[in-house]
Amino acid sequence: MRRIHRRALAVTLLVALILGLTGLYAARQMLYGGSWAGFPSNGDAFISGRIRAGTIKDRDGEVLYAVRDGEGRWAEDETTRVASLHLIGDRAGFIGSGAMFHYAGTILGYDPINGLYSPNGQGGVLELSIDADAQRAAWEALKGRRGAVIVTDYVTGEIVCMVSSPSFDPEDPPEIPADDTSGVYLNRPLSAAYTPGSIFKLVTLAAAIENLDDLFERDFHCSGSAKIGGGTVTCGRAHGDMKIEDALAESCNCTFAALAVELGGETLKEYADRFGLTSRQEVDDMRTAAGRFDVGEAGSFDLGWSGAGQYHDLVNPAAMVRFVAAIAGRGDTPRLTLQRDYTHLGVTRDHILAATTAEKLGEIMEYAVQRTYGPDNFPGLKLHAKSGTAEVGTEKPNAWFVGYIDDPLHPYAFAVCVENAGSGASQAGKVANAVLQACTQ
Numbered sequence: 001m002r003r004i005h006r007r008a009l010a011v012t013l014l015v016a017l018i019l020g021l022t023g024l025y026a027a028r029q030m031l032y033g034g035s036w037a038g039f040p041s042n043g044d045a046f047i048s049g050r051i052r053a054g055t056i057k058d059r060d061g062e063v064l065y066a067v068r069d070g071e072g073r074w075a076e077d078e079t080t081r082v083a084s085l086h087l088i089g090d091r092a093g094f095i096g097s098g099a100m101f102h103y104a105g106t107i108l109g110y111d112p113i114n115g116l117y118s119p120n121g122q123g124g125v126l127e128l129s130i131d132a133d134a135q136r137a138a139w140e141a142l143k144g145r146r147g148a149v150i151v152t153d154y155v156t157g158e159i160v161c162m163v164s165s166p167s168f169d170p171e172d173p174p175e176i177p178a179d180d181t182s183g184v185y186l187n188r189p190l191s192a193a194y195t196p197g198s199i200f201k202l203v204t205l206a207a208a209i210e211n212l213d214d215l216f217e218r219d220f221h222c223s224g225s226a227k228i229g230g231g232t233v234t235c236g237r238a239h240g241d242m243k244i245e246d247a248l249a250e251s252c253n254c255t256f257a258a259l260a261v262e263l264g265g266e267t268l269k270e271y272a273d274r275f276g277l278t279s280r281q282e283v284d285d286m287r288t289a290a291g292r293f294d295v296g297e298a299g300s301f302d303l304g305w306s307g308a309g310q311y312h313d314l315v316n317p318a319a320m321v322r323f324v325a326a327i328a329g330r331g332d333t334p335r336l337t338l339q340r341d342y343t344h345l346g347v348t349r350d351h352i353l354a355a356t357t358a359e360k361l362g363e364i365m366e367y368a369v370q371r372t373y374g375p376d377n378f379p380g381l382k383l384h385a386k387s388g389t390a391e392v393g394t395e396k397p398n399a400w401f402v403g404y405i406d407d408p409l410h411p412y413a414f415a416v417c418v419e420n421a422g423s424g425a426s427q428a429g430k431v432a433n434a435v436l437q438a439c440t441q
């Protein structure tokens with residue numbers, strides 16, 4: 001009897017194990033079936049690197065890519081094709097961020113219940129959160145210069161614009177030499193990390209707001225240069241006497257380098273880490289490039305410059321827009337997505353900044369627009385922003401402009417970086433204005 005009991009127990013355990021594994025497999029198939037089915041080497045899903053069926057549309061239903069009679073075609077309009085190359089993907093499959101690879105299950109019309117592609121062979125429709133008008137506006141405003149433009153809805157996390165330059169027409173791809181150094185296949189908003197320059201002062205300012213009780217009562221003085229840690233930090237001109245709001249609006253290096261030294265490298269690093277600027281961030285199943293903040297020696301010249309966004313600092317544009325979205329969202333930032341209405345079941349938000357700090361930062365960014373950037377340069381937009389002009393050892397610095405608009409109908413946060421373009425506010429600021437005008441039409 002005892003033996004029978006033991007056998008019955010063994011059989012029960014075995015059955016439980018099989019049921020458990022089957023359940024696990026079913027659950028994983030529900031979750032990942034689309035991406036398994038859409039794996040580029042799956043012959044049922046892809047023909048010579050291109051997806052076999054389906055359509056990719058923008059948020060207003062404009063077709064960005066469609067397969068008809070077995071032939072995949074990009075958008076009809078050339079500017080749309082070039083502006084959205086890194087978003088959709090290229091013919092040869094060199095662009096790893098292409099939607100046709102990352103959302104293949106949806107595009108093919110994969111059904112997770114029965115594991116079949118759309119029975120009529122037409123495939124499915126992927127609705128991107130992207131606005132094709134904003135894509136074209138960003139591309140045209142870049143005027144052939146290299147750079148990254150990303151705009152996201154800070155309430156839902158939907159990315160409405162993501163443009164990378166240089167680019168090419170996927171319907172007529174050029175010969176690209178093997179030793180090409182332009183990074184043409186790189187989707188810069190997701191995969192590049194740039195020296196931030198003065199946009200990093202938002203991080204230093206956040207740390208100062210939370211750690212220096214008398215920050216808003218203090219008087220700062222800039223004579224155009226300051227001795228810090230055995231070196232000299234310089235400003236473009238002597239900013240004179242000012243409060244912290246003016247120091248940000250004027251982007252005073254002397255003030256921010258001194259604040260960085262006072263706060264200490266460990267504190268600044270803690271804030272950069274907390275804001276997600278040093279780690280890889282998620283955009284659906286993709287990951288951004290990680291940024292970098294090296295702790296300079298206490299009291300040093302390097303630490304001073306790191307607090308002003310130079311030294312070894314690096315940030316990724318998507319991670320930066322996620323941080324700015326937290327300023328707009330009273331400390332909460334939504335998970336980024338490229339899929340339209342993906343968030344109907346609820347938005348996942350990360351709380352990365354105290355609400356009161358976010359509010360203060362937002363006020364000072366609005367003040368910077370009023371005082372320095374000029375509201376007339378951004379007609380109709382309730383803009384909050386910070387510019388950056390990042391020295392990168394080339395003739396002209398990289399131009400940055402980041403911020404958000406206070407507009408319940410168009411709650412957009414943005415990050416624009418134009419490489420070797422010169423002044424942040426005038427060069428990247430112009431691109432940001434063109435894109436935001438298109439987004440708010």
Ligand SMILES: [Zn+2]
Pocket residue numbers: 222223224235237238239240251252253254255
């Ligand atoms: Zn100064």
